[in-house]
Amino acid sequence: MLLRYLFLILFFFSSYKSGFSESDLAEINNHFKISFGYMHSVVKFNNSNMLDLCFEIFINDNISVDYILAGNFSKDNTFIHTPLGLIGGLALLAETRETDFSTYDYVILLLILLPEGINYYIPMNEKINVVPYLNPLGYDYLKDDYSITSSIGAKLEINLLKNISLNPFAGIKIFYSHPDASFGLDAGVVFGIRF
Numbered sequence: 001m002l003l004r005y006l007f008l009i010l011f012f013f014s015s016y017k018s019g020f021s022e023s024d025l026a027e028i029n030n031h032f033k034i035s036f037g038y039m040h041s042v043v044k045f046n047n048s049n050m051l052d053l054c055f056e057i058f059i060n061d062n063i064s065v066d067y068i069l070a071g072n073f074s075k076d077n078t079f080i081h082t083p084l085g086l087i088g089g090l091a092l093l094a095e096t097r098e099t100d101f102s103t104y105d106y107v108i109l110l111l112i113l114l115p116e117g118i119n120y121y122i123p124m125n126e127k128i129n130v131v132p133y134l135n136p137l138g139y140d141y142l143k144d145d146y147s148i149t150s151s152i153g154a155k156l157e158i159n160l161l162k163n164i165s166l167n168p169f170a171g172i173k174i175f176y177s178h179p180d181a182s183f184g185l186d187a188g189v190v191f192g193i194r195f
Contacts, residue, residue: 030194031058035167037190039070041079043173043181046142048072048079052190056119065115068135084137084148085114121157129157133171140175147178151186165192 032055039052050072056064070081089111096104117135124130131154138149153171160166170187 030163032056033058033064033192033194035190035192037167037188039186039188039190041070041081041173041184041186043142043175043184046077046079046181048077048142050079050081050188052188054190054192057115062121064119064121066117066119066133066135068116068138078142080141081149082139083114083116084139085111085116087139088114117151119155127159129159131155131157131167133169138173140173140178142178142181145178145180147175147181149176150174153186157192163194165194167192 035054050070058064136150151173155169173184
């Protein structure tokens, strides 16, 4: 069953790329961006240093959707962040793995592919973009509890080389349902590679 999901995800990305003609591909560069680096999260009762991994798909030159994974797995301070769709898809997969309803396969795939948020790239000059972001579909596990989260903020994309950028960012995180926290702050820096 896992191979079927991997095949469907690979098919989605390959069909996305093949949906463009050669002239379209010549005009639109860098459909994807992978960023990795460091994030510090400050919550009322918990400060965490985390590794951050972000995958972006560009809809056009200025708008992208993103999927963010972050985590700190120390013994006494666990903090994990994922897209909500990934958690929802995996939870539904766990519930339905003993049944053979093929309808759920497509729902699970759609949930897993649901992006966490959206970014808008505002060019300042040839080397710098200001990028406000809104991520309303996040999921955080912290201090033996979890919450659906939303974050809003901005990052600065500084293009060091043609496809490599340095991206400092800062934002506010809102916890929808955590009993001990209503909001927090995120800040960090990631290196991005467009391809």
